[in-house]
Amino acid sequence: MLRLAEWKDAQTTDDADKSDEVRSTSQLASTPPQPSSQVAGVPTPASLRWLSQQRLQQDLTELGVTAPELELQFPDLSDISRFIVTLSPAEGWYKGLCFRFAFTVLETYPFEPPLVRCLDAVWHPNLDEHGAVCLSILREDWRPVYTLVSLVQGLLHLLLEPNPNDALNAAAAEMLVQDPAAFQARVHQQVRERQYHFENAAPP
Amino acid sequence: MHASSAHSAPELLAHADDAGPAALAPEALTRCTTDVRMKHAKSNLQILVVGAGAIGCEALRALALCGFRNLVVLDRDTVAESNLNRQTLYSSADVGASKALRAAQAIKERFPGCTIRGYWASAEQMPVAFYRAFDVIVSGVDTVEARRWLNTVVFHVVRPVTSPNCAVQSKYLPVLIDGGLEGLAGQVRTIRPYETPCIECILDLFPDEAGRQPLCTIAGTPLRPEHCIHYAQAVLWPARDDQAVRSIDPENPEHLEWIYTRAQERAAAFGIEGVTTALVKAVLHRSVPALATTSAVTGAACALAVTRLVWGGSHAQCPWTSFHGSDGLYIDSIFIERRLSCPVCGPGSAVAISVSKNMLVKELIELLERHPVLHCRSPTIVWDYRPVYMSVPQSLKAATSPNLERPLSDIFISDSHPKVPDQVVLSVTDTDTRTCKTLHLFLT
Known part of the structure; x- marks a missing residue:
């Protein structure tokens, strides 16, 4: 760790001079000093963006190691903070279907959860037609200790066991309770409609 | 590096002399009485208070009452009418004025012997080197982001304590004392770098930010x-x-x-x-209501933490003091452990190496695998959110594998970085242990 301290010392002699300058000017004029000369946008270890990037990298590694078969797409290969996860449940109402979820990991991650939207229209009590996802760990129950693996498991759970008691799409929830057969038919109908649009759907 | 005046200790020597001839030896100085140590600290310790809000005001007042003479206060805000109930250094005449300048003025008026300077600026505006001059940084900021930022800065200006005469009982300076409160609960954490957990070590223990609703x-x-x-x-x-x-x-x-x-x-x-x-x-x-009682307790606990650093005291190993006032009254200090994989203070989390611009990425990876400190097994490398090489997940492996045969000078060029830089900062993850390390790479 001292290596870093020494290295920083060697690098920041210019900064030290500047700080003295800042101190004397603010004493005279009592105005806010000028921002430091760090280049905006490039993550340095002093920025939150850096920590967010490291955590994202750790999480992606964990995801790759624990779920090697999971399909992950990166639309922009110069930015690992945006990606698409494709989930296909092996049983339940949505058996055999594929759902794409777009993740945007913010620079405040892991303090803020990633933004997640479903890219495919689906008849589901906890997903609405615009792709909004009602999953507690994406909102009020999010904790920084959760990782991308927790979120992928949460989304899969949502597809396996839709929860009609905590509905975002109230009509779908009601149908699931009142008439499960109609619900299943509606799911399949929507999938057929979706196949038609699927080819033209662009990533976000 | 700024040699802090706390280390030269002329006054301490004078007092030690009074204690007898044995006091001339440095070993003896470390055993000198806590009274002498305290007196020395009061006139020499450089203390920065970040944030002149509820905690900042109370901490400043308590520190001045304790007798600490060298204070600096930093705040970018101006006094608002709603602050007056709990931010006790301001009066209604101060509304609209800079908090830092008014707080400094108020302390100066009440404690004429105290040297205090106010800066009307946000913590992020000050150059990192500004923070070098301090021995103790007391933070009374209102967001977790600001805490994390300050924590990172502390670890960038951290310096080892080499003199045995140092008044503060810590192996590294500056010490960060972080006060926080919400409603009827408050807490103070003493972060002695590399000795007690930093903000990043225990990030998962922060309460959830208010405002996320089902x-x-x-x-x-x-x-x-x-x-x-x-x-x-x-x-x-x-x-x-x-x-x-x-x-x-x-x-x-x-x-x-x-x-x-x-x-x-x-x-x-x-x-x-x-x-x-x-x-x-x-x-x-995401504002939460603030109470004058909680801020008084928390601010005083911050000043107590500074005193405890000098004094030693029975709770030196219990860096986390918390206060709960909602069900009766509860105050306790507990021990918490550091997180070894912490990206900020974890052992070996930052390393600097120098390599040729013409080195291939696969050669760099081999170097990381056999590097004595890093020991990375199948490392993944990211530069500014750009994957240089990632062995997992599969899609990134497929996309970044062609990079393995490319030289570094070819990799660190993009539209935003048109010239090959002399140095880059990379983050490197060990796929087996999933720990993350910061790598300063110098290209020659």
């Missing part, structure tokens, strides 16, 4: 005006056609107006009253 309540059955505002913020805002602006800026009047109008429409549809611009601002800022 989406179903917001979307289905809003009950309170806050729900309508959250709906506009969480559902309507992301669904706008205008994708140019990604996140809401609570300071931007246009954004406020947009959210306010949408929230009002929704409130009207559900017959809810009480959506006001002030409430929209409060929700977007």
Whole structure:
């Protein structure tokens, strides 16, 4: 760790001079000093963006190691903070279907959860037609200790066991309770409609 | 590096002389009485207080009362009328003036022997080297982001204590003392670098930021005006056609107006009253009510933590003091462990190496695998959110494998970085242990 301290010392002699300058000017004029000369946008270890990037990298590694078969797409290969996860449940109402979820990991991650939207229209009590996802760990129950693996498991759970008691799409929830057969038919109908649009759907 | 005056200790020597001839030896100086140590600290310790809000005001007053003479206070805000109930250094005449300057003035008036300077600036505006001059940094900031930022800065200016005469009982300086409060609960953490856990070590212990509500309540059955505002913020805002602006800026009047109008429409549809611009601002800022009692206890506990650093005391190994006032009164100090994989203070989390520009990426990876400190097994490398090489997940492996045969000079060039830099900062993850390390790479 001292290596870093020494290295920083060697690098920041210019900064030290500047700080003295800042101190004397603010004493005279009592105005806010000028921002430091760090280049905006490039993550340095002093920025939150850096920590967010490291955590994202750790999480992606964990995801790759624990779920090697999971399909992950990166639309922009110069930015690992945006990606698409494709989930296909092996049983339940949505058996055999594929759902794409777009993740945007913010620079405040892991303090803020990633933004997640479903890219495919689906008849589901906890997903609405615009792709909004009602999953507690994406909102009020999010904790920084959760990782991308927790979120992928949460989304899969949502597809396996839709929860009609905590509905975002109230009509779908009601149908699931009142008439499960109609619900299943509606799911399949929507999938057929979706196949038609699927080819033209662009990533976000 | 700034040699802190705390290390030269002329006054300490004078007192040690009084104690007898044996006091001339440095070993003896470390055993000198806590009274002498305290007296020395009071006149020499350089203390920075970041944030002159509820905690900052109380901490400044308590530190001045304890006798600490060298104080600096930093705050970018101005005094607002709503602050006056708990920020005890200000009066109604100060409304609109800089908090830092007014706080410095108030302390100076009450404690003429105290040298205090105020800076009207945000912590992020000050150059990193500014923080080098201090032995103790007391933080009374109001967001977790600001805490994390300050924590990172502390570890960038950290210096080892080489003199045995140092008044502060810590192996490294500056020591960060972080005060925080919410409602009737408060806490103070003493971060002695590399000795006690830093903010990043225990990030998962922070309480959740207020304001995230269940989406179903917001979307289905809003009950309170806050729900309508959250709906506009969480559902309507992301669904706008205008994708140019990604996140809401609570300071931007246009954004406020947009959210306010949408929230009002929704409130009207559900017959809810009480959506006001002030409430929209409060929700977007996630404000919580603050109480004068909690801030008095927390600010005093910060000053106590500084005293304890000098004094040693029985709780030196218990860096986390918490206070709960909602069910009776509870105060305790506990021991917490550091996190070895912490990206900020974890052992070996930052390393600097120098390599040739012509080195191939696969050669760099071999170097990382056999590097004596890093020992990375199948490392993944990221530069500015750009994957240089990642062995997992599969899609990134396929995309970055061609990079293995490319020289580094070819990799660290992009539209935003048109020239090969002399140095780059990479983050490197060990796939087996999933620990992350910071690598300063010098290209020659």
